[in-house]
Amino acid sequence: MTSSRFCFALLVAAGLLGGQATAWAHGDVADQVKVLQEKQPSNAPGKNAVMLTVSYAPGEASPAHQHPGAVMAYVLEGAVVSKLNDEQETTYKAGEFWYEAPGTVHSVSRNASKTQPAKLLVWSLVDVGKAVTEPVGK
Template sequence: MIIRPILTGFCATAAIFASASAAAHGPGDIVKPNFEQTIPNLPGKSLVAVEVEYPPGAASLPHVHAKSAFIYAYVVSGAVESKVNDGDVHVYRAGESWSEPPGASHPVSRNASKTQPAKLLAVFVVDSNDKELTTPVR
């Protein structure tokens, strides 16, 4: 039956988005699934995108990303303060972007403003079997 493959695909997609949206986000940030698909010409790889909305003053908890995840981050609106690995803290404004290498540590990811919201699009190229896209640092 066609229902079983559809349900299996839906459950796999839901698991990816659940780990992306719940694992390392802090009080006040809102993570929404945006896109997920396997990459046909890169066997074993998937493209996963999530939107991270930061109300004024909101932040994500410090976290690490999946060891296979290459990330492209694009600020859709507002300004986002970010630090990757041991790099400097940098403020990215709407229209600016950065990348993060596989297994990156993300000790700072927050709205740079206490009065204006910010929105970030995070695009992951990741091993399809990596379900935990972010893990909180304890």
């Protein structure tokens, strides 16, 4: 999938996720992102908790993006290369995980393999009405 298709998919995701402003920059809703649940927790007024999976085909990558809310990611299968803010690129394998503080720039997010798929489980806590993911610089 090309970067332009990812950007288009971001706009599609914003319109398809239950009328919420939730969106994800990692691909189209049907093939790449599967929202497992989205709730407004009673102990976090004004916030949406979103749980989803992100699937990467072999060699697939996402465009640079940031998250206005906190994000926790867990690699379910394969391996993913990630670069957050000014940190070094890190490869996370199945069973490994990371945290992204609100506003973290995620400049690299890609499948580490050219031959095997990769899949993430992602949880985010974001303000109601905000997208889970925004383009860098917004």
